[in-house]
Amino acid sequence: MNEFNVVILGCGGYIGSHLLDRLLAKDGVSVSGWDLENRKIEQHLDDPRLRFHLADLGSTQSLAELEKEIDAADAVINLAAICNPAEYNTEPLRVLKANLFDLQPVIDLCAAAGKWIIHFSTSEVYGRTLSSYIPSDGEVRDDHFVLREDSTPLIMGPVKNQRWTYASAKQVVERLIFAHHYESGMPFTIVRPLNFFGPRMDYLPGHDGEGIPRVLASFMSALIDGKPMQLVDGGTARRTILSIDDAMDAVMLMLERPEQARNQIFNLGNPHNEVTISELAQTMRRVYASITGDPSFGRHPIVSVPAEDFYGPGYEDCDRRMPSIENARKQLDWSPTKSLEQTLLETMADYHATYVCSSAAAPARRPEAVGQAARA
Numbered sequence: 521m522n523e524f525n526v527v528i529l530g531c532g533g534y535i536g537s538h539l540l541d542r543l544l545a546k547d548g549v550s551v552s553g554w555d556l557e558n559r560k561i562e563q564h565l566d567d568p569r570l571r572f573h574l575a576d577l578g579s580t581q582s583l584a585e586l587e588k589e590i591d592a593a594d595a596v597i598n599l600a601a602i603c604n605p606a607e608y609n610t611e612p613l614r615v616l617k618a619n620l621f622d623l624q625p626v627i628d629l630c631a632a633a634g635k636w637i638i639h640f641s642t643s644e645v646y647g648r649t650l651s652s653y654i655p656s657d658g659e660v661r662d663d664h665f666v667l668r669e670d671s672t673p674l675i676m677g678p679v680k681n682q683r684w685t686y687a688s689a690k691q692v693v694e695r696l697i698f699a700h701h702y703e704s705g706m707p708f709t710i711v712r713p714l715n716f717f718g719p720r721m722d723y724l725p726g727h728d729g730e731g732i733p734r735v736l737a738s739f740m741s742a743l744i745d746g747k748p749m750q751l752v753d754g755g756t757a758r759r760t761i762l763s764i765d766d767a768m769d770a771v772m773l774m775l776e777r778p779e780q781a782r783n784q785i786f787n788l789g790n791p792h793n794e795v796t797i798s799e800l801a802q803t804m805r806r807v808y809a810s811i812t813g814d815p816s817f818g819r820h821p822i823v824s825v826p827a828e829d830f831y832g833p834g835y836e837d838c839d840r841r842m843p844s845i846e847n848a849r850k851q852l853d854w855s856p857t858k859s860l861e862q863t864l865l866e867t868m869a870d871y872h873a874t875y876v877c878s879s880a881a882a883p884a885r886r887p888e889a890v891g892q893a894a895r896a
């Protein structure tokens with residue numbers, strides 16, 4: 521990659537931190553990075569090739585500065601979002617603002633400057649799959665749950681189920697980007713990630729944040745802090761898990777092959793790593809037993825909780841999301857390589873090293889203690 525100048529919005533988050541690791545390992549790359557936080561990218565803050573702006577994209581001051589940075593950039597990568605399911609129905613206005621209204625002026629700037637925008641959307645734009653509307657005794661075909669970028673319908677639930685605020689905002693942003701491409705030729709790439717798992721994904725409550733993080737960190741927190749792993753509505757929903765390393769390989773290929781990546785939508789997921797959330801919990805406790813060398817983690821308590829108790833009213837879920845990754849295979853010659861087991865092993869070992877081995881945090885408690893805590 522020769523002399524490449526990129527603006528990254530949301531570069532202080534989970535994916536941003538991994539993308540910075542990859543980009544700044546290359547010669548000739550310079551980055552204008554924007555985020556409200558920088559804890560995950562501290563190791564890069566002194567790099568002269570990173571101009572980091574600790575700033576809110578929603579402010580008018582940021583927009584004026586961004587306009588100059590976008591004009592000078594080869595590409596703009598948007599990762600900024602509020603993307604935690606626990607907030608979709610509890611803070612719907614914040615979710616709509618961060619994922620839609622704050623981004624519109626930035627996308628308009630890209631269009632005015634004719635810049636290539638690489639926008640991280642989500643597989644949530646597919647909404648509920650057709651299979652979730654089919655009666656349990658009805659015939660389910662592949663095309664009821666296999667998600668194809670150009671043909672699968674995007675089905676949102678009712679407005680009162682505010683869980684769909686995130687998905688709806690993301691869908692409108694995709695349509696806005698496509699409309700700019702249609703009307704003024706703005707080059708774009710839309711990435712729809714499906715559950716990228718890796719180190720630094722989310723905080724652990726009570727250690728370095730508060731609230732309900734995404735499922736990986738929720739289960740890690742339960743294992744480390746001796747609480748039961750909680751399955752929302754029994755954990756029957758199925759998801760595919762992609763290693764963050766495989767995901768970053770795909771993004772780097774997009775940057776290296778702009779002709780193949782431009783004006784495309786890519787699902788990025790691993791169809792071979794499909795599990796129910798219940799199976800994910802069972803696999804994680806088994807993997808954690810091997811990381812800690814303590815077989816009793818293999819019996820760590822797993823309980824079911826109703827979605828309404830866990831997330832509050834207005835929550836519903838999608839039963840199954842199976843990505844077609846044919847477009848990424850065809851355009852980028854990309855396919856994922858890491859198994860679920862390997863992805864979990866690497867990710868959980870990093871969490872264990874960070875929160876148990878090298879911090880002042882209490883060491884992981886044994887399930888005997890968990891049982892007492894759960895009964896208390």
Ligand SMILES: NC(=O)c1ccc[n+]([C@@H]2O[C@H](COP(=O)([O-])OP(=O)(O)OC[C@H]3O[C@@H](n4cnc5c(N)ncnc54)[C@H](O)[C@@H]3O)[C@@H](O)[C@H]2O)c1
Binds near residue numbers: 534535556575598622
């Ligand atoms: N991680 C996944 O598996 C996954 C799955 C689906 C979609 N995505 C999408 O990928 C993108 C990145 O996800 P992530 O997992 O890194 O999320 P993340 O929450 O770790 O990172 C998002 C970053 O955006 C920043 N941000 C939000 N609002 C901002 C504002 N107004 N001004 C400046 N910064 C702001 C946050 O501070 C955060 O650091 C998001 O768009 C998300 O919707 C990720």
